[in-house]
Amino acid sequence: MPDKLLRMHRASLRERRPVMVAIAGDSAAGKTTLTAGIVAALGAERITSICADDYHRYDRTERKELPFTALHPDCNYISIMEQQLQLLATGQPILKPVYDHSTGELVRPELVEPREFVIVEGLLPLTTRMSRACFDVSVYLDPPEPLRHEWKIARDTGERGYERDQVEAELARREPESAEFIRPQRAHADIVVRFAPIDVREDPPGTPLSAELILRPTVGHPDLTDILSNTDRYTMHLKLLRDDDGRPVDALHVHGYVDPAETEVLAKSLWTAMGGSSEVPDGLGRLGADGHSEPLAITQLLLLHHLVAAGR
């Protein structure tokens, strides 16, 4: 069955089905940070947020005996994930398995009822055709590998009690499966998000990362040409290009070196142009405890637009 037909079939099942969003990416790629702004802007009470990593087939002790890491589809109940994504997409509750990251154990499952928006973040939400067909909008987080390694080392030594060399060894062990199973999902996402410094510039340390958003024509993006033609290319610009695989895409660049006040003004006109009826939502662009990033806010704004549009 073509994915489109499947989407229509799903749509016909319930009048009020939830909007399904995938946030895919490797470990420490920024999934939780991206999601947090969406939840803050829309309100937690309208959102069901689940983690696809809960579909682990083995606990941490069992995995030690296995020839593959948690990134391998065989290490996960992929068919159950597909099944439960379909159930959520058609407005039905699920009894979701739960993987306890602190103990590495598989514990008591929990009832999850789909609200207006269902955000599924994880390592493998876009790994099969059936799972992809369950989403209205899909995002892949694609930071440069050295940057992601830094983020993972900072998080796992800071919050999860690991030593730096343990995290580095784990990253090396996972690399072949990252390449084989995680990164291929990039090709299937409607939006690919890359936060990175701009190579050719030598911005001082502390300059916010810039965002490159690959916008694939697999979903209807807002028409940005008007708003962007009225602005200087210094803050943000849109570029037609071919992706790695030769397919045409739009690339939206949001520059981190710009004065946040300027980007904020642009965010406002962008939100209005995209049909946002009121003020730019609060809570966008939060980075950690008290950081802020305007490129992140713009990314979340664009994603919000898709969520709200898909729910209409």
Place this chain on the structure above:
Amino acid sequence: MPDKLLRMHRASLRERRPVMVAIAGDSAAGKTTLTAGIVAALGAERITSICADDYHRYDRTERKELPFTALHPDCNYISIMEQQLQLLATGQPILKPVYDHSTGELVRPELVEPREFVIVEGLLPLTTRMSRACFDVSVYLDPPEPLRHEWKIARDTGERGYERDQVEAELARREPESAEFIRPQRAHADIVVRFAPIDVREDPPGTPLSAELILRPTVGHPDLTDILSNTDRYTMHLKLLRDDDGRPVDALHVHGYVDPAETEVLAKSLWTAMGGSSEVPDGLGRLGADGHSEPLAITQLLLLHHLVAAGR
């Protein structure tokens, strides 16, 4: 949607869908004993056997704070049970929750793949219209309450480490919910099985219990009239009567006081008459570690017939 239409819809989904059987009844009504003979006769490798009590919503500690017992539908994830029964009925795997009876905890769920026959035993498998629509054949175990209380006391003091007065208090506490939620399922079963001594006779202690099988015209029962008209009414007889609710049913009586050798001969002709092509299957009629009951064997034989017929 009428249940029949639902059954047809299910049938159309997969060519090789499993045969679904419900064995419902109150605690210690004999569900496991009845099921064991079916599993022995067909072979464990053809059967998926699950317990509907795994859908408990609360663990034992949480239930202590609640105004109802585990028998109450609100104490169970009934909608998830319905959902997973539908999935099994259409040949799909499920990630089934697991309730650990020894600790009273809800633990790691397990993957269950439907084999040729799926037997679902438990307190509430026939409690909703949707759950009932998932079964090809349904059985309700209906021993007289005093007998069931004896069985439960024997089991819970013997195997589960309780004191007699604890079990009696629990039975009293559960009685209102037994009456409200468990026993109404009797009206929905295709076959109602009652093992009991025959009141009017004064058989010596140790005489096997007789079986009364209520056969509802909701499924096609084998034509027993021929075989039974050729036999004396002493061993077994079929009687047309009205059930408690006035609906017409057949009642098959299998007498426990008969010499087992005679019942065995009858079992054989019964099996042949029902279309059983080879010998009467092994393993029927087992009672506990080394007991045997011919009325139980005949009951299992009849049920086997339905399972095999539904799978054709």
